[in-house]
Amino acid sequence: MPAACSTPALLHHLDAPASWHDLPRRVLVRGWVFAPGAAPLQAVRARVGGTLISGNVGFHRPDVKAAYPDAPDDYTGFQIAIETPRGRFPLELEALTAGGEWWSFLELEAHGKPRRRPYIFGADSPEELLAGQLALQPRHPPRPLQPEHFPAVHLAPGTSLPVVDIVTPNLNQGRWLPAAVASTAGLDGVRHTVRDGGSTDGSVEWLRESASSLHSWVSEKDDGQADAIARGLAATAGEPEDLMAWINADDHYLPGAIEFVRRYFAAHPRVDVIYGNRVMVDEDGAEVGRWHLPPHNDDVLKLYDFVPQETLFWRRRIWDQVGGIDPTFQFALDWDLLLRFQAAGARIEHLPRFLGAFRLHAAQKSSAAIGSTGQAELDALRRRTFGRDLAPSELIESSFINRYLRRSARRELAARFGLRPSL
Structure with a gap:
């Protein structure tokens, strides 16, 4: 750089x-x-x-x-x-x-x-707690990425695992695309498709050489990330109990995460949607922070999207019920999908394990689009949910948001002493 x-x-x-x-x-x-x-x-x-x-x-x-x-x-x-x-x-x-x-x-x-004042007590102000506990910023100097140790999920004899279809949109993210593909390559029950939007950085050549690591790939012009994801997932087919997800080209799954997710869904047939904790990595893949999320809260989801998209998986049945991705959203497409899942009565669970790595870099969508495009979409989703515009104080000083963030801080503190919440 x-x-x-x-x-x-x-x-x-x-x-x-x-x-x-x-x-x-x-x-x-x-x-x-x-x-x-x-x-x-x-x-x-x-x-x-x-x-x-x-x-x-x-x-x-x-x-x-x-x-x-x-x-x-x-x-x-x-x-x-x-x-x-x-x-x-x-x-x-x-x-x-x-x-x-x-x-x-x-x-x-x-x-x-x-x-x-420690975050577990609310920090010095609600605004500091909101900006500090779950932020897309480095929390410590780079260090080697630590693997996750997943607990065993016991299944009844003869239980079959659901197949998972994963789509990755890509446009000139060739520096990081290999890590995203490698995190699913060779795994049983995984069909990983890359939808390239016409990259000029060598991504297409790499995809051509690495086709054996993927279920499929295509490179053609599209109307942006949401359109690429919508096209990719619309091209998949499976049973209602099967799973779906997307992961961006600059993110990747942690080793063992997908197998754990498949087994968890198999053991909990009534669960529709799950997500986990997030590891933040830098441009070179070194760990620079972690999100220790509390249990899922429907009220929190209506105000903020704290769900790490790279850890999100859902069943095909709920996807079909709500109609899939809305490609008119370019920034908040995952929050829009989650809110529609919630409105449809989906059973959503947070698994307190680290499933995916989110890469922090200057050109990432979450940094580049939050201003002109992203904020307008966030405001529109809150307006749709509540039927009105929300005052900034309602977002910053919300008592249940503050409780949620303090629970996150307590989990982070417990992790420093080697304490892990049970599933």
Whole structure:
């Protein structure tokens, strides 16, 4: 990755934080940044000591375009959730240009609070708890990815395991696609299909050479990720009890996860949908954090999608009942699907085991699209669920969301002492 360079060409402004002194453990840096007369910036990140933290670009800022006509568009806003050290620390903000170069636009010395309230007690504020406990940001320096140890699932003699169809959408993710495919290759009862959208980065050549590791693959133009997934899953066929899933090309399953999932579904025929815990990995596949989720909560799902998509599996019967993926969603397609599962009366369970790895990198969809596209879709789904727009305070200060996040923090603390919740 190119090193960041300092340049006067980037204009920026910070809306928050108001001060860089006595910062809480988690702080949300918000503002706008752009290169005058140039294409929109592709990504933002913060450099905190030796740790790189990816942020989100593309937030709607028509006020900036009105004040600066040479701004590229109305979507120059950004935000980065930063885990701050105690005491003084150097901080640098960088932006990725359309030309593929990282440019530094802010350098300063910040100061974190010396004493902080633990997340299990609610942190220093509801906003800090929400931004800190389950965030798509590194939680610690890179270290080797630790395997999951799955418990035995006992089945009655003669019980057959469901087949699982998995689809991977891909567009120029050839750097990470092999890991996604390798995590299913050679497994019994797995039919893995890659839907490539016309990549130009060598993905197609790799797929052609690695076809024996897949059930099938195709490369053709599509209308985006949701369209590719919808097409791929629509092309599958199976029994109502069989399973379905998709995993993005930059993510992968943990060893043993799919076999465990198949056995769990076989032992629990009334369960329609399951998901597990998430491991976050960096661009090189090193572990940088974990999500320790509490038991599933229907009320929480209506407000936030804390379900790690790369750990999500469901039965074909519930998919057929709700009509599958809605390809009009480009960012929140998994939350839309889950809400429709829930509305149809699906039995949804969280399994407290780590099933999949989510890769943190600057160009990931969750970072790149949250602003202009993603937030509008999230707002639309909440409006559909509740019949009205929700005030920000209803999202941040919700008592049951705070309880859910504190339960997550307790599970994370217990894991440090080797304590694991039972299934």
